Amino acid sequence: MYILGINAYHGDVSAALLNDGKLVAAVEEERFERIKHVAGFPTQAIRCCLNIAGIDGRDLDHVAIGRDSSANLGKKIKFILKNRPSLRLLWDRATTNWQKVFGVEDDLAEALGISKRACPPLHTVEHHPAHLASAFFVSPYDEAAVCAIDAMGDFVSTSTALGTGTDMEVLGRVYYPHSLGIFYTAITQYLGFPYYGDEYKVMGMAPYGEPTFLDELRGLVPPRDDGTFELSLDYFRHWSDEHEDSTAHGVPSLGKLYTGELERLIGPEREPEDELTDRHKNIARSLQAVYEERVFRVLNVLHDETQVSRLCLAGGGAMNSVANGKVRANTPFEEVYIQPAAGDNGIALGAAYHVWHEELDRPRTFEMNHVFWGPEHDDAGVPGIVGTREDAAQKYQWTRYDDTDALCGKTAQLIADGKVIGWFRGRLEWGARALGHRSILADPRRADTRDRINNRVKYREEFRPFAPSILEEAVDEYFVDAAPDPFMQQVYPVREEKRDEIPAVTHVDGTGRLQAVYEETNPVYHQLISEFADLTGVPVVLNTSFNENEPIVNTPEEALDCFFRTDMDAVVIEDTLVQRQSVEAAT
Structure with missing residues (x-):
């Protein structure tokens, strides 16, 4: 049985192909389009996966896409009633989601080279369950605590779960607009690194500074009594009428995420061409430290809930390798597994395994212990x-x-x-x-x-x-x-x-x-x-x-x-x- 998983319509689009529960191929669209973190539809990645397997679109039994615009509808309505965003903002986002949901079958048929009528069943898998599946179902563990942390997907930014065999029990969630990913990216932009994926630059710069802005940055993301966190929304724009994101020409952009209140708190923003000063390096170091504090608090509560010693991580937050290396020293977890495409590229993998295990109830037969799932070439030319x-x-x-x-x-x-x-x-x-x-x-x-x-x-x-x-x-x-x-x-x-x-x-x-x-x-x-x-x-x-x-x-x-x-x-x-x-x- 062939299952194709895809991540589509935002950054890091990708495809992954399973055959009877075992990974056959997985690749990101950016490797073909030559645009970093490219957004859109993973047409070439899909075709590459099929080519590696030696099959065509008619051989697929299921397709899973890692997005579900209908998820968490009650939470969305509650947010709208409480915050009353503008009709323009609601219309723009609703129209964008509608176009993506109803356009996927056309895009899929074109990528597979078959008619819409011949397309296999299409499963919509919510963003965070796909992240959780991508972390646990390819791990070496039969039981583990699982955590996904990112900016936002289908109205969720953080989720925790207990994975056992082929089941995933969701234990907790942090909903829009609160997000550690948004917090980290907003400060990344403030420091003069505006592009999608620039967070790793700030992570690399942080050791050059001192954590002299801890109090200020802690105030941006105060902890909650349940071990999670919230954002002090006066400092952020992603939830307001002023914020716009974009995927124009395949280049993803989150738009400016912070307000003028942030500059009033910690000083003027840095333009990309400006010199990097000690102040900027100190802010980067403080950002990393506060991020780690909030992450470890979430993970310690997760351990208290699950009482297991193994942890699987996913989401863009799981690409913070500095924090990852400190998990065992700052929590009771003894083993940590993070698959190599932990960010949104891994949504394709997770969507496919969510269908295989949680929807079709098939057994686990695969462990990802290497990364070599893409195409190969000879040297004849x-x-x-x-x-x-x-x-x-x-x-x-x-x-x-x-x-x-x-x-x-x-x-x-x-x-x-x-x-x-x-x-x-x-x-x-x-x-x-x-x-x-x-x-x-x-x-x-x-x-x-x-x-x-x-x-x-x-x-x-x-x-x-x-x-x-x-x-x-x-x-x-x-x-x-x-x-x-x-x-x-x-x-x-x-x-x-x-x-x-x-x-x-x-x-x-x-x-x-x-x-x-x-x-x-x-x-x-x-x-x-x-x-x-x-x-x-x-x-x-x-x-x-x-x-x-x-x-x-x-x-x-x-x-x-x-x-x-x-x-x-x-x-x-x-x-x-x-x-x-x-x-x-x-x-």
Whole structure:
């Protein structure tokens, strides 16, 4: 039985395909559209999933979409009667929802290449139940507490549940307009980072500051007696007549989320081009601290309710890897599972599994322990693409390796020699992180590596950290009390005696967002790091996503284009190594 899950009509649209309860394919539309967090309908992602499975639209048995505009209707009516928003605001939002609900069958039929009449049954799954399903039903746990935290979806921003087998018992919810996601994004915008998904920049900047604005920011999101929270609405616009969001041209935007009251409280907003001052860094640090306080309070109450030691997290809040790495130290939970597409891209996965388990009552047979669910490509076209470059023979050398050992050995040597390498092999990663199939790699021992990649490869802010990919068996040697997370979703302290050894992947506060690399699920990448360890004694490489202010590369053509326009020294496309001639001359 094939079930297609989709996330549509807002940011991070995506598709996931199950066959008899096992994941076959999952991919985000942005990888094809080349627009970060693209909104709209995941037409190309759907077609990619079908192609990977070797089926067409007529072979599908069910389709699940992760939105339900009719959900929480009573709460919506109560909010309208209490707050009396303008008729224009109500009309705009109602019209938008109506168009999306009644247009989905047309969009789906076009994506599947079949008539509307031939489309399989369509299930609407509410946003937060889809988040909860995406977290628990692919986890290794038969029983766990489950929590989803995001900005808002179908009138809910936070939900908690107890997952047992194929059942999910919802325990609590926080409804519109109160939202930790809105709180974090509003301050992100105030700090001069206006784009959808910029929250991770503020998270990376926070360790450079001091928490000197705690009292002010705590007042924006006061706690409730039940362990949840509310927003002090005078500081926020998302619930008022003045707020507008947009998905124009596929680019999602939440609109300005804060009011002038915020500037009166903590000072003037920062324009994107303004200098980052200590005040801005202190606000970022205070934001992260207050966010963590509220999250841990929610999770501690959840543990009190469930009395289980395992936790699954989802929603955009579950992409806050700094908070994730502190959960076990600040709550009684002993194990934490966060699947790699915990944000709204994971709604596609959750909607499909909600139908499989909770609607069809089918047993669990799948555990997500790797991220490689997208398309793959060969390297046949690489020589032709490189050969068409001007002065290709003088500028580039390319070699095809028939032996993986030789390829990994050569690449490890280049990294050890200080070269920055694009690494493109196997199926595309599912989720926001590049985890060894679409990665840029470098030597973590060189303190100048971070600045070089930020300034000459990624062209991004200098305060942005890079992640360590580490052999799973070496995690305890380099990190303090770290769970060996294969999905790079948790930040942990680097051991003091190791910080000088791997400065390029140790953040200013002595932490790293680690990826534990397992031989059984990521064998070639594990071999590459092992070869590097044999050369240097360090079982770690610097890993960042293979892109440059764009979505992660999907095809060899995109990978080579990124290589040509940046300061990378070499690129591996499957079994072919392409080097700039200066690299070969130096080795």
